[in-house]
Amino acid sequence: MENSRGAISGNGKSTRSDGESHACPECGAGSVVEDIARGESVCGGCGLVLSDHRIDTGAEWRAFSSEEGDARSRVGAPMRYTIHDKGLSTVIDWRDRDISGRKLTPSRRSEIYRLRKWQIRSRVHSSMDRNLAQAMSELERLSSQLGLPKPIRELAALLYRKSIVKKLVRGRSIEAMVAACLYAACRIRIKPRPLDEVADASRVNKKKLGQCYRLLLRSLNLRIPLSSPVHYISRFASELRLSSPVQLRTVEILNQSRAIGLTIGRDPLGLAAAAIYIASIMLDDRRTQREIAEVARVTEVTVRNRYKEIVAKLKIDTLNSV
DNA sequence: AAGACGAAAGTGGTTGA
DNA sequence: TCAACAACTTTCGTCTT
Numbered sequence: 001m002e003n004s005r006g007a008i009s010g011n012g013k014s015t016r017s018d019g020e021s022h023a024c025p026e027c028g029a030g031s032v033v034e035d036i037a038r039g040e041s042v043c044g045g046c047g048l049v050l051s052d053h054r055i056d057t058g059a060e061w062r063a064f065s066s067e068e069g070d071a072r073s074r075v076g077a078p079m080r081y082t083i084h085d086k087g088l089s090t091v092i093d094w095r096d097r098d099i100s101g102r103k104l105t106p107s108r109r110s111e112i113y114r115l116r117k118w119q120i121r122s123r124v125h126s127s128m129d130r131n132l133a134q135a136m137s138e139l140e141r142l143s144s145q146l147g148l149p150k151p152i153r154e155l156a157a158l159l160y161r162k163s164i165v166k167k168l169v170r171g172r173s174i175e176a177m178v179a180a181c182l183y184a185a186c187r188i189r190i191k192p193r194p195l196d197e198v199a200d201a202s203r204v205n206k207k208k209l210g211q212c213y214r215l216l217l218r219s220l221n222l223r224i225p226l227s228s229p230v231h232y233i234s235r236f237a238s239e240l241r242l243s244s245p246v247q248l249r250t251v252e253i254l255n256q257s258r259a260i261g262l263t264i265g266r267d268p269l270g271l272a273a274a275a276i277y278i279a280s281i282m283l284d285d286r287r288t289q290r291e292i293a294e295v296a297r298v299t300e301v302t303v304r305n306r307y308k309e310i311v312a313k314l315k316i317d318t319l320n321s322v
Numbered sequence: 323a324a325g326a327c328g329a330a331a332g333t334g335g336t337t338g339a
Numbered sequence: 340t341c342a343a344c345a346a347c348t349t350t351c352g353t354c355t356t
Contacts, residue, residue: 207334267347288325299348304327 081157082139084132128164131174135160138178138202145201146193148186156185159216166219172212176204180212184222192227194269196297229254229263229272232296236276239295240287249279257310266306270298274306278316 079086096104096112104112136157143153159181163169169177179202186193195213199206217224230251237247253275257263263271273296280287289300289307296303310316 210335265346270347289327290325300326301328301349302347305347308327 081154081161082136084129084136131164131169132161135169135174135178138175139182142179142182142198142202146182146198148182148191152182152185152189152191155188156181159184159220159222162220163216168212168215168219173204173208175202176208176212177216178202179204179209180216183209183213184216184224187224187227188222190225190231192231194232194297227268228258229268229275232269232272233276236272236292236295240276240291242276242280242287243283243285246276246279246283246285249283250275253278253310253314253316256314260313262309262313267298267302269296270302270306272296273298273303274310277303277307278310282316 096109098104139153139156139160143156156178160178163177163181179198183193183195183198186198195206195209199209202209204212216222233247233250233254236242237250242250250272254263254271257271257275273292276296277287277289277292280292289303293300293303
């Protein structure tokens with residue numbers, strides 16, 4: 001008699017809370033619980049049903065031992081938001097045979113033929129799916145150009161789907177919306193990329209991109225963490241080949257600056273650049289203002305201005321502090 | 323000669339009437 | 340809708356290393 005860890009109790013379906021905890025948009029506080037059996041996301045605080053057509057990713061069978069649990073599995077590719085039909089399409093076979101290999105009767109055959117035709121038409125030819133198919137290929141192109149990892153692409157794809165449902169894409173270019181979703185996804189995952197960088201990689205200008213991004217925030221009620229200069233440091237540091245002591249010192253400088261309120265209302269990119277500049281001087285691993293300004297996509301003047309402020313307020317003596 | 327500095331004018335976005 | 344405003348950029352001349 002084995003009743004091991006792998007076995008699933010009861011009907012094999014249970015309520016579990018998802019790995020990611022998110023707050024309810026309605027009451028703000030309560031953590032959202034995923035009820036797998038019912039396919040719903042429910043707020044633990046106010047009981048609001050947030051989404052009622054989740055796909056049950058659990059097993060539909062019972063396992064009585066761990067071996068059995070391992071041996072039986074669900075088949076098929078995982079659900080993907082970057083594929084326009086989420087990779088979950090049903091395909092009608094092209095063979096005119098039934099499941100046991102027998103030939104179909106002529107009337108059945110013509111029925112299947114019609115179904116197949118309409119399936120193909122409905123799948124790629126509905127306007128939303130056509131839009132999605134185009135958007136997903138643009139998303140793929142953009143994110144590979146920016147070197148973004150798959151989780152961020154998937155998140156961006158999810159955002160784009162939501163924006164289609166809310167009809168935000170109407171009257172705007174698909175490219176602009178895709179770029180905005182990607183930019184938002186980066187920020188949500190705390191891997192911010194400068195707006196300029198995203199704009200350059202796409203064929204969208206910065207202004208349009210910013211407009212779409214703000215629209216996205218408003219319409220989808222996204223809560224996006226404020227981008228902090230610290231989030232840029234690791235990427236800039238690797239582009240500038242900075243040593244890790246310099247990186248650490250940079251973060252220290254930024255934390256100190258924030259503590260005395262120097263960072264309010266300032267461009268995080270400029271702050272990051274200035275902090276790197278100061279740290280590189282302090283630890284005698286100098287980079288020119290120009291080099292730093294270039295990777296941070298700000299001007300030398302901005303680097304200088306932030307640098308002067310920080311040095312003055314933190315009373316850092318850059319000349320003899322090694 | 324390269325890098326740093328600073329002044330002055332211009333730009334695009336936000337805010338408040 | 341418009342003007343005022345702060346932050347940032349562009350440009351350019353000058354100083355420092």
